[in-house]
Amino acid sequence: MSRVLTIEKLSIxxxxGGAGTRRVVNDVSLSIDSGRIAALVGESGSGKTLIGRSVMRLLPPVAALVGGDIVFNGASLTKLDETQMRSLxxxxxGAVFQEPMVSLNPAxxxxxQMMExxxxxxxxxQAEARRRCMTMLEKVRIVxxxxxxxxxxxxxxxxxxxxxxxxxxLAMRPRLLIADEPTTALDALIRKEIMDLMVALTREIGTSVLLISHDLAMVAQYSDDVTVLRQGETVEQGSPAGMLLRPTHEYTRALMDALPARAPTNGVVRAPLVEINDLCVDFHRKRGLLSRRAAAKRAVDKASLSIFDGEVLAVVGESGSGKTTIGRTLLRLCDSSSGSIRFDGQDFNGMDADAVARFRTRTQMVFQDPFSSLDPRMTLGAAVAEGLRHVAGLEHGERLRRAAExxxxxxxxxxxxxxxxHELSGGQRQRVCIARAVVARxxxxxxxxxxxxxxVTIQRQVLKLLTQLQEKYGFTYLFISHDLGVVxxxxxxxxxxxxxxxxEVGPRNTIFDSPLHPYTMRLLEATPRLVRRxxxxxxxxxxxTRRQPAPAGHGYFNNGCIPGAPESVGAPLMIEVAAGHSVCCARAER
Amino acid sequence: MTERWWQVFARRPNAVAGGVLIAIMLSAALAGIVYTPYDPVAIDFHRRLSAPSMAHWLGTDEWGRDVISRVLSGAVVSVGIAALTSLIATSIGALIGAVCGFYGRWIDKIVMAVMDALLAFPSLIMALAVVTVFGAGPYTPVLALSVAYLPSVVRVVRASVLGLKHRDFVDASTIMGNSRAFTLLRHVLPNTLAPVIVLATSIFGWALLAESALSFLGLGVPPPAASWGGMLADSRVYFEDAPWLALAPGFALSISLLGVNLFGDALRDYFDPRMKNL
Structure with missing residues (x-):
């Protein structure tokens, strides 16, 4: 086994701004043998991306390599001129970056682009290049x-x-692939697919991989060697099995402890606060100039759910699964097409203007994008105080005082x-949004x-804040997410x-430990998790876990969620297999 | 500490130059109201077409009227009409555009069809038509030009409202229990302010020029009241003998337009976030 890349005492x-420099990478050394996958993990700001870029010699203009050496295939990259570097x-x-939306030229x-x-x-x-590209595309399963x-x-x-x-x-059959957060922007199922493809292909070609990631579980699953970085310094190096699964170093242990872990649930069963029955929501596409018929797209299809008082119900699914639409419909931001929603016993359809106004004082929302959810022309105090505008009998000064509180x-x-x-970071803005949501209780x-x-680091703090506020004020959350770890x-x-x-609906432990529906299993399989023993x-x-057969006389409902299996013909049917655990089935065909 | 807007402006040469020229224009208009050396409409046949002198700094015209007094009082008319036009066109246009963009549906379709029809006329021809119908007078140019510039404001505001109304803070306002109208006035409209301010300065410049053109054609403020366009029109016959008659109002007009355009550019730079870090 030959050595492909050696980084020796690298400093950047x-x-x-103004005068002076800041050391962002300090004395980092690592090496990759051919065909191996080495991972660099660390929080943002740990310098992992800069190390990856320095191997390509593509550091941003403000960064400079000030010490150490990078040896690739026995040649020192720091001594090559730009022409020699270009040929490498x-x-x-090769390199794959995080943002698939911007790394290909849209024009x-x-x-x-592949043949270039x-x-x-x-x-x-031309013909040979074309043939090779087609083979490669086939290998990554482009239809x-x-x-x-x-x-x-x-x-x-x-x-x-x-x-x-x-x-x-990979069509160029490079000796080394630098993969910088290659799947961070993607849904769980797609993430797994890409990672599996990457590992299979690089293994086939014999390419070594420098995998840069913040995702410890993914690194533990796919890499052969791990380097943990903190603020530009190496904390620990070793095999994932030894180092991550049995963390000894203080910092690694802190990282592992910060992984999402199950908090105990409050097992108290209370009355349902929200009851959704056979809810359908259709979106009407804009009508064309000539056709009078509106094309409708069904975003939510006969969904039935209950949300109990004081609990956190998480809705998970890929993008386009309708989870956001359910949330918006529950807050009367979208109209339902059929079915019923009851909030605290009161039917949505029967609400008059007064009832809607009262409903508005009792419901709130925290949005995904903290950059679009705050009015840029309002101070934070005013933005939060506005949440109290419809609370009767509050003076302006009192509202501002409570907002500050x-x-x-x-x-x-x-x-x-x-x-x-605009003066705040994303995490701080999200805190403001949370403050605005909870200010009127x-x-x-x-x-x-x-x-x-x-x-990731900020994620943890914001989740903690949400939990603390719930414990203090007893909110009921509908928590929409595609991230199973967070859920x-x-x-x-x-x-x-x-x-x-x-x-499928059920208590968290049931869904995570003994799921029934094959789609739930696929989601779980696509999300490697590090669990503390x-x-x-x-x-x-x-x-x-083992695939379980569907209840007698039924098959699991398949609307394209189980690839390879025929789609269900019959009407879907929620079957309660255990108390509170229901799974969507369809009558088996004879 | 973030910089205040005037500190940003003080570092930009075009903003400073524009500001100075606008200040000159405004003080001329102010002088036209409070004090002019002579009565701008007083006729004195003994001093017809006299060249600039100590008594008449910019000379006199074919009726013996003092030119500098007429330029100053013309400033009141020109600047006043431009300012009123800009104010009326932007405020009404912003309201119409905001309602169209925010509520959409049939109201949007009807109003935008009307605006498109208005936009199809060249603005000066449009203004000519309005003046012809309503007759000349001090307020007809304002009406004419406001109608002519309305569609561009409506379009700009509507477009930016369409972009804003799908932002999460608009939903957040609904969730807080605010009415649609409150959301529009409190959250959406203030966020369209930047493009509207830039447009308002542009309209000021266009209106200044258009008012002069109307007066030049004899469709502006009726004589004997002074206006820059009217003075320019009258000066044509005497240009070889008395060039100051053309130069004085022409120069006043050029300075004002230059000032407004420079300042408008500076505003655009200031509000355009892409320019911020330059």
């Missing part, structure tokens, strides 16, 4: 490679684009009242992906959705 400085990039060292066809590098580095004929070569990036989803990126980089409670004390949203809060736009930490009960259908060591759970 960043020119800080793409051909010998050029896939084929042009190939024809640049190797004098191959019609011929067609894909002629298509433009916009015609593909994020996951497809990332597969195409992977294909075009709640801002302090979410960790934004004193002068923050006078600040404007609502009973029911819809939290729509409240942490998915945030950095496992937050939820009392979980509902799994796919294409507008609720496929009784002896303090960790275990990598990549599932699956």
């Amino acid at each position: 400085d960043i020119r800080a 990039r793409g051909r010998q060292i 050029l066809t896939i084929g042009f 590098a190939m024809r640049l580095h190797e004098r191959v004929s 019609d490679p011929e067609e894909a070569l002629r298509a433009h990036p916009r015609q593909f989803s994020g996951g497809m684009r990332q597969r195409i990126m992977l294909a075009s980089v 709640i801002l302090e409670e979410v960790g934004l004390p004193g002068a923050y009242v006078e600040r404007y949203p 609502p009973r029911f809060i819809v939290a729509d992906e409240p942490v998915s736009a945030l950095d 496992e930490q937050m939820a009392d009960r979980v509902a799994v959705m796919f294409r507008g259908r609720v496929l 009784a002896d303090g060591a960790f275990e990598l759970h990549t599932f699956p």
Whole structure:
């Protein structure tokens, strides 16, 4: 086994504003043997991305390599001139980045972009390049490679684009692949698919991988060696089995402890606060100029759910599963097409203007995107105080006082009242949104992906805040998320959705430990989790539990959520298999 | 500490230059109201077409009227009409545009059809038509030009409201129990302020020019009241003998337009977030 890459005592400085420099990578050493996957993990700001870029010699202009050496295939990269470096990039060292939406040029066809590098580095004929690209696209399971070569990036989803990126980089058969958070922007199922493809393909070609990630579970599952970084310094190096599963170093242990873990649920069964029955929500596409008929898209399809007082019900699913639409419909931001919703015993359809006004004082929402949910022209104090506008008998001054109070409670004390949203970070803005949501003490809060736009470290703090506030004020949460790790930490009960259908509902432990519906299992399999054992060591759970047969006379309902199996013909039917645990089935065909 | 807007402006040469020129224009208009050396409409046949002198700094016109007094009092008319036009067109236009963008449906369709029809006329021809119908007078140009510039304001505001209404803070306002109208006035409209302010300065400039054009054609403020466009029109016959008749109002007009345009550019730079870090 030969050594592909050695990084020796690498140091990188960043020119800080004005005078002086800041050391962002300090004395980091690591090496990768051929065919191995080495991971760099650390929180944001740990310098892991800069190390990856320095191997490509693509550091941003403010950063400079000030010490150490990078040896690739026996040659020192720091001594190469730009021309020699260019001949290495793409051909010998490939890279895949986090944002599949921006790493392909939208103006050029896939084929042009894939063949460009190939024809640049190797004098191959057009036909030969084309043939190789098609083989690669087939390997990443693009359905019609011929067609894909002629298509433009916009015609593909994020996951497809990332597969195409992977294909075009690996088509050059590089010795080393730098994968910088390659799946962070993607849904769980697609994430697993991409990672599996990447591992299989690099193994086949014999490419080594430098995997840069913040996701400890993913690193534990896929990598051979791990380097943990903290603020530019190496904390620990070793095998994932030894180091991550039995953490000894203080910092690694702190990282592992911060992983989402199940909090005990409050097992108290209370009355339902929200009851949803056979809810359907249709979106009407804009009518064309000539056709009078509106095209409708069903976003929620006969969903039935109850949300109990004081609990956290999590709705999980991929993007497009209708989970956000359910949340919006519950807050009367969307109209339902059929079915009924009852809030605290009162039917949505029977509400008059007064009842709606009262409903508004008792419900709230926390949005996903903290950059769009605050009015940019209002101070934080005014924004939060507005939440009290409809509370009877409150003076303006009293509202501002309470706003300041709640801002302090979410960790934004004193002068923050006078600040404007653009002065805050994403995490701080999300705290303001939470303050605004809770200031009038609502009973029911819809939290729509409240942490998915945030950095992992910040995520943890915001989740903790949500839990604290719930314990203090007794809110009921509808928690919408695609991140099963977060759901496992937050939820009392979980509902799994796919294409507008609720496929399985049950208590959190049941859904995570003994799921029934194959789609739930697929989701769980796609989300590797590190779970603490009784002896303090960790275990990598990549599932699956055994597939369980559907209740007698039925098959699991399939609307495309179980690939490879025929879709159900009959009407779907929620069958309660145990107390509170229901799964969506269809009558078996004779 | 973030910089205040005037500190940002003080560092931009075009903002400073524009500001100074606008200040000159405004003080001329102010002088036109409170004090002019002579009565701008007083006729003195003994001093017809006299060249600039100590008594008449910018000379006199064919009726013996003092030119500098007429430029100053013309400033009141020109600047006043431009300011009123800009104010009326932007405020009414912003309201119409906001309602169209926010409520949509049939009201949007009808109003936008009307606006498109208005937009199809060149604004000056449009103003000519209005003046012809309503007759010349001090307020007809304001009405004419406001109608002519209304559609561009409506379009700009409607477009930015369409973008804003799907932002989460609009939903957040609904969830707090606020009415649609409150949400529109409190959250949506203030966020369209930046483009509207920039547009308002542009309209001020266009209106200044258009008012002069109307007066030049004899459709502006009726004589003998002074206006820059009217003075320019009258000066044509005497240009070879008395060039100051054309130069004085022409220069006043140029300075004002230059000032307004420079300042408008500075405002655009200030409000456009992409320019912020330059």
